[in-house]
Amino acid sequence: MQAQETLRKVIEHIHPLSEEAANEFFSIWVEHRVKRKEIITSAGEIEKYLYFVTDGVQRIVYQDDQNRESTLVFSYAPSFGGVVDSFFLQKRSAYYFEALTPSVFLRAPFEAVNQCMQKHHCVSEALRLGVMQAFSGLLERMVELQCFTSEEKFRQLLKRSPHILTLVPHKYLANYLGIDPTNFSKLINSVRI
Numbered sequence: 001m002q003a004q005e006t007l008r009k010v011i012e013h014i015h016p017l018s019e020e021a022a023n024e025f026f027s028i029w030v031e032h033r034v035k036r037k038e039i040i041t042s043a044g045e046i047e048k049y050l051y052f053v054t055d056g057v058q059r060i061v062y063q064d065d066q067n068r069e070s071t072l073v074f075s076y077a078p079s080f081g082g083v084v085d086s087f088f089l090q091k092r093s094a095y096y097f098e099a100l101t102p103s104v105f106l107r108a109p110f111e112a113v114n115q116c117m118q119k120h121h122c123v124s125e126a127l128r129l130g131v132m133q134a135f136s137g138l139l140e141r142m143v144e145l146q147c148f149t150s151e152e153k154f155r156q157l158l159k160r161s162p163h164i165l166t167l168v169p170h171k172y173l174a175n176y177l178g179i180d181p182t183n184f185s186k187l188i189n190s191v192r193i
Helices: 002-014 019-027 084-090 111-120 121-148 151-160 172-176 182-189
Strands: 030-034 039-040 049-055 057-063 069-076 079-080 096-097 103-109
Touching: 002 019, 002 057, 002 103, 019 030, 019 039, 019 111, 019 121, 019 182, 030 049, 049 069, 049 111, 069 079, 069 172, 079 121, 084 121, 103 111, 151 172, 151 182, 172 182
Parallel strands: none
Antiparallel strands: 030 103, 039 096, 049 079, 049 103, 057 069, 057 096
């Protein structure tokens, strides 16, 4: 029940819901568990669920036709997860959603979320604002990737998420920052945190 309360607090912080909308919206979420290294959504699939992370760490990763990977996003409690563009647009995902650790979610199916959004403007508004906040964060990340040095990217990551070094294996953090793993190790040892 604590997971439901955490979800409720996160949504209410984004945008308050009417009592009727809240009752309906929070009733559509069901617990879901996955194992470490499990692919939750594969590239080419349409994302069927909106996820709310209650435990564990996941990543969204792009893999090209030469099997090169680029880690785009990490998710961990308490936050939303999944391939959100595929979910809301109901289009095939270009990305994988992978559990890096055993993970627990609350998840809601597209049809139920969509019906709630159509019936209750406040649900639609809360999800719209949540997506806009995520989009704003992605734009900031694009600037970092294109304009910052390796050290600046590393420092910015630690400023934004100081606990990330203990949550995510360093090879994935290096990939996320676009830094060679050896250089990432040097940064950890040389940058004062």
